[in-house]
Amino acid sequence: MITILTATYNRAHTLNRLFSSLEAQSDKRFKWVVVNDGSTDNTIELLQGFQEIASFPITVLSQKNSGKHVAINTGLASTTDEWVFLVDSDDLLTHNAVEIFHGDSFNISDDHIVSFCYRKADLAGQLIGKLIAEEDGKSAYMTPTEASNFYKGDLAYIFRTRTLLKYPFPSFVDEKFVPELLIWNRVADDGQVLFFHHQIIYLCEYLDDGYSANFIHNLRRNPRGFGIYYKSQINRESSIIRKVKCVIRYLQCLFFLLIKKPDLGSVRKPKKYDFL
Structure with a gap:
């Protein structure tokens, strides 16, 4: 099955x-x-x-x-x-x-x-x-x-x-x-x-409200999720160009995380997979 x-x-x-x-x-x-x-x-x-x-x-x-x-x-x-x-x-x-x-x-x-x-x-x-x-x-x-x-x-x-x-x-x-x-x-x-x-x-079918159609918006809203991914990809990519692209995206995630307003009602201790 x-x-x-x-x-x-x-x-x-x-x-x-x-x-x-x-x-x-x-x-x-x-x-x-x-x-x-x-x-x-x-x-x-x-x-x-x-x-x-x-x-x-x-x-x-x-x-x-x-x-x-x-x-x-x-x-x-x-x-x-x-x-x-x-x-x-x-x-x-x-x-x-x-x-x-x-x-x-x-x-x-x-x-x-x-x-x-x-x-x-x-x-x-x-x-x-x-x-x-x-x-x-x-x-x-x-x-x-x-x-x-x-x-x-x-x-x-x-x-x-x-x-x-x-x-x-x-x-x-x-x-x-x-x-x-x-x-x-x-x-x-x-x-x-x-x-x-x-x-x-x-x-x-790629819908207008899907993740593929709203990449930057989702990157801004989910900097930790994207950040842990791009940090991991730096070592996994084989070409220098793709590694550099991952570094740039990772830096974008750091920036979006810094400017993101915290939800004071949702504070929790950092977990081992936090990417910072």
């Missing part, structure tokens, strides 16, 4: 699309765990309706609005399957996504593999990122940082649950975002990640 884990916040208008893609799966050996991150729309009622008609198990968890990274931690805590597939609430899967994964995980049975990673496309089926030449083969082992620079586009990761559980997302008071690549890299330190160059199993 595989758990499909979705964190959602005020995405009632897109959840039906994701649910329909799960109902259409050619292989139903999966569970859907949805973490409601304090939504104020009709998300809960919609999910309860899905539970009544679904042909697969659905677990709904709720938390106060804390950000996607905390919702992932919450969902993982209830996951018992060997593998977990993180799928955003405004995206969907191809009809054979689960079937493809089960086939690959059966044919490539290696305990050293901590993640299988596939390509994403937009809703029209257009590949996101770089088109890889056929002569480069069907797959390759890389780190997530190497893959990010190689594919130049978002990727669909399926993780071995026990390994992902070892590396929960850090959380910071008054912040609601930590870049996922921080954790994906830590997971890859424990084993190998197999990337499939051409296989698309995930379809996505």
